[in-house]
Amino acid sequence: MTYVVGVDIGTSAVKVLLVDLEGKIIDEVSRPLSLSQPQSGWSEQDPEEWVKETEEALKELTERFDEDVSEIEGLSFSGQMHGLVLLDHQYNVVRPAILWNDTRTTKQCQDIYEKVGEERLLAITKNPALEGFTLSKILWVKKEEPENFGRAATFVLPKDYVRYRLTGELSMDYSDAAGTLLLDIEKKNWSTEVCQAVGLPVSFCPSLVDSTAQTGTVTDADTGLSRSTKVFAGGADNACGAVGAGILTEGKTLCSIGTSGVVLSYEAEADKDFGGDAHYFYHAAPDALYTMGVTLAAGYSLSWFKVVFAPEEEFEDFVDGVEEVPPGARGLLFTPYIAGERTPHADAFIRGTFTGLDTFHRRADFVRAVMEGITFSLNESIEMFRKNGKTIDTIVSIGGGAKNEAWLQMQADIFNATIVKQKSEQGPGMGAAMIAAYGCGWCDTLAGCADRFLEEAEQFEPNTQRVETYKRLFALYQKVYHQTKELNEELKDFRK
Numbered sequence: 001m002t003y004v005v006g007v008d009i010g011t012s013a014v015k016v017l018l019v020d021l022e023g024k025i026i027d028e029v030s031r032p033l034s035l036s037q038p039q040s041g042w043s044e045q046d047p048e049e050w051v052k053e054t055e056e057a058l059k060e061l062t063e064r065f066d067e068d069v070s071e072i073e074g075l076s077f078s079g080q081m082h083g084l085v086l087l088d089h090q091y092n093v094v095r096p097a098i099l100w101n102d103t104r105t106t107k108q109c110q111d112i113y114e115k116v117g118e119e120r121l122l123a124i125t126k127n128p129a130l131e132g133f134t135l136s137k138i139l140w141v142k143k144e145e146p147e148n149f150g151r152a153a154t155f156v157l158p159k160d161y162v163r164y165r166l167t168g169e170l171s172m173d174y175s176d177a178a179g180t181l182l183l184d185i186e187k188k189n190w191s192t193e194v195c196q197a198v199g200l201p202v203s204f205c206p207s208l209v210d211s212t213a214q215t216g217t218v219t220d221a222d223t224g225l226s227r228s229t230k231v232f233a234g235g236a237d238n239a240c241g242a243v244g245a246g247i248l249t250e251g252k253t254l255c256s257i258g259t260s261g262v263v264l265s266y267e268a269e270a271d272k273d274f275g276g277d278a279h280y281f282y283h284a285a286p287d288a289l290y291t292m293g294v295t296l297a298a299g300y301s302l303s304w305f306k307v308v309f310a311p312e313e314e315f316e317d318f319v320d321g322v323e324e325v326p327p328g329a330r331g332l333l334f335t336p337y338i339a340g341e342r343t344p345h346a347d348a349f350i351r352g353t354f355t356g357l358d359t360f361h362r363r364a365d366f367v368r369a370v371m372e373g374i375t376f377s378l379n380e381s382i383e384m385f386r387k388n389g390k391t392i393d394t395i396v397s398i399g400g401g402a403k404n405e406a407w408l409q410m411q412a413d414i415f416n417a418t419i420v421k422q423k424s425e426q427g428p429g430m431g432a433a434m435i436a437a438y439g440c441g442w443c444d445t446l447a448g449c450a451d452r453f454l455e456e457a458e459q460f461e462p463n464t465q466r467v468e469t470y471k472r473l474f475a476l477y478q479k480v481y482h483q484t485k486e487l488n489e490e491l492k493d494f495r496k
């Protein structure tokens with residue numbers, strides 16, 4: 001028997017999956033990652049921790065594996081997007097990685113618009129200047145940490161750095177490159193125009209490869225893997241999540257609730273214009289793209305609430321009982337803007353709210369309100385896609401949030417769509433394993449691989465009465481952003 005491994009460098013954890021020829025998950029290991037928030041709106045991780053936890057996870061997997069490790073034929077990666085890993089000439093890390101949910105770069109986003117021009121930026125990169133994207137982070141280091149910037153010779157994204165440490169080869173794939181704001185989407189190469197406008201040499205950008213390209217073999221003995229295991233580039237976690245959820249043709253929609261929350265739809269062409277409302281990035285499937293709306297703190301809002309109010313409890317116990325709370329959490333409304341927001345309100349300064357607090361509210365009401373608020377936020381992206389003419393009647397739901405059945409039912413009722421739960425909620429890791437399987441020649445296309453590997457476990461249908469209740473609540477939810485925006489502008493001076 002032969003196997004492949006999918007490695008997902010998430011924000012909350014590194015997850016590795018061992019998958020057989022039929023797509024069955026034989027074993028999996030998850031190792032938590034720490035997150036550093038030195039100031040409000042800042043979010044950093046230590047790339048060395050990604051490497052160490054990936055090595056440990058692979059070691060645990062290979063030690064439990066009772067066949068010859070050379071039977072593990074291929075490995076690929078999925079990784080949290082946009083995070084800046086600056087490297088010096090010897091490829092040593094220059095400073096901690098600045099992550100996708102770090103919003104310190106509002107000034108640099110304005111600079112990008114001024115230097116490149118808003119219209120040109122949208123025409124070239126198909127995306128707006130957002131704090132989360134990599135370019136503004138590079139410019140922040142250039143301005144605020146000139147010494148660090150002076151040492152930097154190039155940059156990569158989180159999974160690229162881990163892959164470099166496992167293989168000795170450095171590159172970036174198109175699905176992640178699209179999220180840097182430096183890629184010319186239609187021409188599919190680094191944009192000389194954007195680089196020149198912001199004062200970066202094109203040579204600062206790493207070499208580009210397809211997600212399915214082989215980028216060496218495993219040379220890192222600490223993983224326990226064989227040196228013959230082929231390594232494939234892999235992709236952005238949402239691109240890999242799309243592969244792992246079978247979002248490989250037009251008309252298919254994904255909802256992912258990980259640390260962030262994502263609604264994603266397949267696109268076959270690179271020449272569309274969404275005016276920057278939706279993110280428009282390369283897929284991990286050859287030459288395909290996707291559009292996406294992002295909630296910055298989705299699963300993160302729920303895990304924040306658990307860390308603050310129930311740190312000792314297991315997650316399953318903490319969310320137990322939400323199914324008994326009625327829709328609307330007995331008049332309690334939550335907005336998940338605890339780290340700012342992206343879609344539809346690109347706003348680094350907005351913060352979250354609980355509205356409607358009453359003496360009768362108990363903890364389960366709060367937990368349900370948090371889950372509902374996160375889902376309302378994702379529904380804003382679904383509404384945006386529907387308004388643009390997309391039909392969204394079935395959605396594949398993945399990520400840590402898909403572990404909870406009450407939440408999957410909430411998604412069906414709030415999105416007014418059938419929710420499909422797959423056998424494994426680990427879409428990005430499975431997508432990475434499928435990229436490795438395709439790279440090893442196990443299947444002719446990723447779609448063929450999806451037919452063989454992916455199995456639907458359950459469907460959740462919307463309930464007419466709850467759909468109506470949630471429509472009323474969603475209209476209230478949508479008011480909160482506008483009614484708290486100004487307050488938050490004034491409160492930001494107190495955030496320490």
Ligand SMILES: Nc1ncnc2c1ncn2[C@@H]1O[C@H](COP(=O)(O)OP(=O)(O)O)[C@@H](O)[C@H]1O
Pocket residue numbers: 009010011012013257258259260298299300301302303315316319398399400401402403404407
């Ligand atoms: N049992 C559970 N029920 C509901 N949500 C969960 C459960 N376990 C974890 N989560 C949510 O899943 C999120 C992590 O999802 P995951 O897809 O692993 O994220 P990432 O890829 O960002 O590391 C957590 O922030 C948490 O809110």
Ligand SMILES: O=C(CO)[C@@H](O)[C@H](O)COP(=O)(O)O
Pocket residue numbers: 010011012079080081082100101132179237238258259260261262279294
């Ligand atoms: O910034 C984005 C997408 O643009 C995020 O979706 C990151 O890619 C992080 O993903 P998770 O850790 O939540 O999976």
